[in-house]
Amino acid sequence: MDRWTLLTYVHSLAGPVMMLLYPLYASIIAIESPSKVDDEQWLAYWILYSFLTLLEMLIQPILERMPIWYDMKLALVAWLVLPQFKGAAYIYDRFVREKIKKYGGLDRRQSSPNGKPRNKFVDFLTPKKGEQKAY
Template sequence: MGQLWTSYKNFRALAGPVLMLLYPLQASVMAIESRPMNVEENEQWLAYWILYSFLTLMEMLLQPLLQWIPIWYDAKLLFMLWLVVPHYKGAAFLYDRIMRGHVLKKLGQITDRYKPE
């Protein structure tokens, strides 16, 4: 049982960076370099990096709380898998449905402040 647990821990340690960084990095480069450019694919990966940055920031701020949740890392891996898998386009979906309204509202407030009169 101990060897199985060690293998699982090693898999988790490798799966996180591969799933959250290496694959999205490679897919983002491919999306940028594709000709003709695929707008949907570019939107998916831009949304992914926005959400990944936001999640990383929240995770840093909430670290003392999250360390008490034993399944946090596994839940995060599953969530990131949903964001990354091209079939689901989770990042684009989440950005469109939840974040876009907040981002546009903040952008409007920022541009209103700095408009020349």
């Protein structure tokens, strides 16, 4: 096997490892740790990764004409994932949270018992204490 073939295999494995396997592992570690800071980083990552995947599906014909799209996506995801950068938490704090506040996704006037803001959609989906949802 020559170097170019090996490099091609490594390049094709980098995406799934960087975009899925490492975040999956780090998310499990974050859930099991007592800190909530890492939970926020990984939840923000999965939100952004889902959005990126949906966007990719919508503009697939355009992306097919960009031969460097995969490399650009890999670099973006590396920035989102790597703990040195914490890009996912940064993007979420800077842009997503602001849009949610602006368009009324979070009602700051009402608080849940733990002091966090209530979300009307989440409240609709989750059963109240002593109440069961019929599925």
